Amino acid sequence: MITALGHADLTPDAWELVREDLRARLKGLPTDVAGLVRAGAGLPLEFGRMVCEAGRSLVVCLPERSEALGGASPRDRDAQRELLALAEGMRMLPFDPLDRDACVSADEQLVRGCDRLLAVWDGSPSCGHDATAHMVAYARAHGVPVEVVWPAGAARRPSDRALRLSTRGRGR
Secondary structure (H helix, E strand, O other), rough: OEEEOOOEEEEEHHHHHHHHHHHHHHOOOOOOOEEEEEEEOOOHHHHHHHHHHOOOOOOEEEEOOOHHHOOHHHHHHHHHHHHHHOOEEEEEEEEOOOOOHHHHHHHHHHHHHHOEEEEOOOOOOOOOOOOHHHHHHHHHHHOOOEEEOOOOOOOEEEOOOHHHHHHOOOOO
8 A cells, every 4th residue: 555645735836746746656556556545635635536547446544433524624525525436445543634633643544554655745844734744754663665755846835924924024
């Protein structure tokens, strides 16, 4: 099994570059390698689509308690429905999709259950909103090979905090 985790705040141009890179990596794998994702919008949905486009089977991880899905955003609910329609299998995990720490724990379980991690990561350290660096370190510590996916030209959108700091003092 292979999974992809990473930054969710890519620019539109970066998404295109990352999609191309992920597709190429999937093509280079043996045909029996399946994809594994935690249901949700963004990279999980994109990777799930690519796994299926490559003719591979997809396994989707969902919260054990169905009521946990009810609090998800409409975008995440739509992504969950699409991923379930694409999936050949599913795993239930004990996590609340609205709890960041629970999601990080679920992603750790994903990593432990796969043979390779594709990390969409710019190399930055973990912060309060993004646990990509943590997931890369976690995978490596558990002997899961990591391939960093960060094509030339990829970029992240500025964070709200960075935008506030960059506009401070203007207009005075």
